Amino acid sequence: MRNLSGDYIVEFVLVGFPTSPPLQLLLFALFLAIFLLTLLENALIVSTIWLTPSLHRPMYFFLGHLSFLELWYINVTVPRLLGAFLTQEHRVSYVGCMTQLYFFIALACTECVLLAVMAYDRYLAICEPLHYPSLMPFSMATRLAAFSWGSGFFSSMMKLLFISRLSYCGSNIINHFFCDISPLLNLTCSNKEQAELVDFLLALVMILLPLLAVVSSYAAIIATILRIPTAQGRHKAFSTCASHLAVVVIYYSSTLFTYARPRAMYTFNHSKVVSVLYTVIVPFLNPAIYCLRNQEVKDALRKTVLARCPCSKDIPDWCAIKPDKKGTVS
Numbered sequence: 001m002r003n004l005s006g007d008y009i010v011e012f013v014l015v016g017f018p019t020s021p022p023l024q025l026l027l028f029a030l031f032l033a034i035f036l037l038t039l040l041e042n043a044l045i046v047s048t049i050w051l052t053p054s055l056h057r058p059m060y061f062f063l064g065h066l067s068f069l070e071l072w073y074i075n076v077t078v079p080r081l082l083g084a085f086l087t088q089e090h091r092v093s094y095v096g097c098m099t100q101l102y103f104f105i106a107l108a109c110t111e112c113v114l115l116a117v118m119a120y121d122r123y124l125a126i127c128e129p130l131h132y133p134s135l136m137p138f139s140m141a142t143r144l145a146a147f148s149w150g151s152g153f154f155s156s157m158m159k160l161l162f163i164s165r166l167s168y169c170g171s172n173i174i175n176h177f178f179c180d181i182s183p184l185l186n187l188t189c190s191n192k193e194q195a196e197l198v199d200f201l202l203a204l205v206m207i208l209l210p211l212l213a214v215v216s217s218y219a220a221i222i223a224t225i226l227r228i229p230t231a232q233g234r235h236k237a238f239s240t241c242a243s244h245l246a247v248v249v250i251y252y253s254s255t256l257f258t259y260a261r262p263r264a265m266y267t268f269n270h271s272k273v274v275s276v277l278y279t280v281i282v283p284f285l286n287p288a289i290y291c292l293r294n295q296e297v298k299d300a301l302r303k304t305v306l307a308r309c310p311c312s313k314d315i316p317d318w319c320a321i322k323p324d325k326k327g328t329v330s
Contacts, residue, residue, distance in 0.1 A: 012097050012187075014090045016081060016177040017272070028085035034284050035078045041287035042067040044301060052300040058141040059125070060297075062118045063290055065145050069114065070283040073107045076100060077178040077279050084177070097179040102160050104178065108255065108278075109206040110152030115248055116210035116217075117144045122241040123217035127224045155206050162195040176272055178279070211252050218245065243289045247282065254278040 017027060049055045049064040077100070084090050092100070121141075124132050163181065169189040176183045181199055185192050221241060228234045254277045 011091045011093050011172065012179065013173045014080075014084065014092055014177060014179070015173060015175045016084050016090055024085050024088075028082060031078060031085070031280065032082055034280055035074060035082065038074050038280075038284045038287075039071060042070045042283070045287050045297070046071070048297065048300045048304050051304050055296065055300055056138075058121055058136045058138065059118075061138070061141050062114065062121060062145065065148070066111070066114055066118070066290070067287060069107055069111055070286055072103070073111070074280065074283045076104045076107065081177050092179065097174075097184075098160060098164060101163070101179045101181070101184070102156050104180070104279075105159055106153040106156035108152070109155045109202075110149050111251065112207050112210045112255065113148040113151050114145070115244070115251065116213040117148055118244055119214040119217040119241075119248070120144075122244060123220055126221050126237055126240065151206070155202050159199055159202055162198045166190050166192060166195060176275070178275075180271075180275070182271070207252070207255055211256075214248055214252070247286055247289055250285075251278055251282050254282075 017024075019027070045067040046064050049060050049067075080092070080100070121136060124135050128135060159181065163184060166185075166188040167190040168184075168187050171187060174180075174183040174187070185196060185199075188195075218241070225234050225237045228237060254274050257274055
C-alpha cells in the first residue's frame with residue numbers, strides 16, 4: 001500500500017503482549033471472556049432502552065449511545081489481539097493499521113464528548129429541575145448526541161490526514177497491541193513536528209475541553225447538593241450522578257496520561273497496560289457502573305429479556321443493588 005508521501009509501506013508488526021505460550025492461552029481466555037461479556041452487556045442495554053418506552057428520556061438516550069459506542073469501541077482492538085494470542089500472527093497491513101487507528105481515535109474522541117454531554121444533562125437535572133424538560137427536550141438530546149459523534153469522527157479524520165503523510169522507514173515494529181498514534185510517530189523517518197502539533201492540539205480540544213465541561217458541571221452539582229438540608233436528600237441527588245463521575249475519573253485519567261502530551265510516549269510497556277484500562281476494562285465496566293445499578297433499567301431488563309426465559313424464576317438477582325424506596329439509583 002502506498003501512503004500519501006509516496007513511500008511503499010507493506011505492513012507493520014504489532015508486538016502485543018509477548019509471553020510464554022501457556023500464558024498466551026490464559027490471556028486469550030481472559031480477554032475473550034471480557035470481550036463476550038462486554039458485547040452482551042452493552043447489547044442488552046441498547047436493546048432494552050430501545051424497546052422500553054419509559055426509558056425514552058435524555059438520560060437513558062445518552063446511555064444508549066454510550067453502550068452502542070462501546071460495542072464498536074471494543075471491536076476495534078480486541079478481535080485482532082485475540083487472533084494474535086492464538087495464531088501468533090502479529091502482522092497488519094498499512095491500510096489495516098490506518099483503518100484501525102481512524103476508528104479508534106474517532107470512537108475515543110466521541111466518548112470524551114459524550115461523557116461531557118452526559119455531565120451537562122445531569123447538571124440540568126439536578127441544578128435546574130423545574131426547567132429541565134424545556135432545557136433538554138428530545139430534539140436537543142438528539143443534536144448533542146449527533147455533535148458528539150460528528151466531532152469525534154472529524155477530529156480523527158484530521159489526525160489521520162497528517163499521520164498518513166509521514167514517511168516510514170527502517171523498523172516496522174510497533175510496540176503495542178494495536179495501531180496507536182505515539183508508536184507510529186516513533187517509526188517515521190520524516191519531520192513529525194507538524195503531525196505531533198496537530199495531534200497535541202486536537203487532544204487538548206477533544207479531551208481537555210470536554211473535561212473542563214465535566215468539571216464545571218460537577219462543581220455546580222456539588223454546590224447545589226451541599227445546599228440540600230437533609231442528608232438523605234443529598235445522598236439521593238448525588239447517587240444519580242455518582243456512577244457517571246466514577247467512569248469519568250477512570251476514562252479521562254487514562255486518556256490524559258496517554259494522549260495529552262506533545263511528544264510520543266517513551267514507556268510503551270506502561271502505555272500498553274494503561275491502554276487496556278480504557279480500551280477493554282472501561283467498556284466492560286460501564287454497563288455495570290451506569291445501568292445495572294439503576295432500578296428502572298433492571299426492571300426493564302427483566303421484562304424484556306428474563307421474563308421470556310422459562311427458567312427466569314430460577315435466575316438469581318445478580319445485579320440487585322438495594323435501591324431506595326422510590327427506585328432511584330443507589
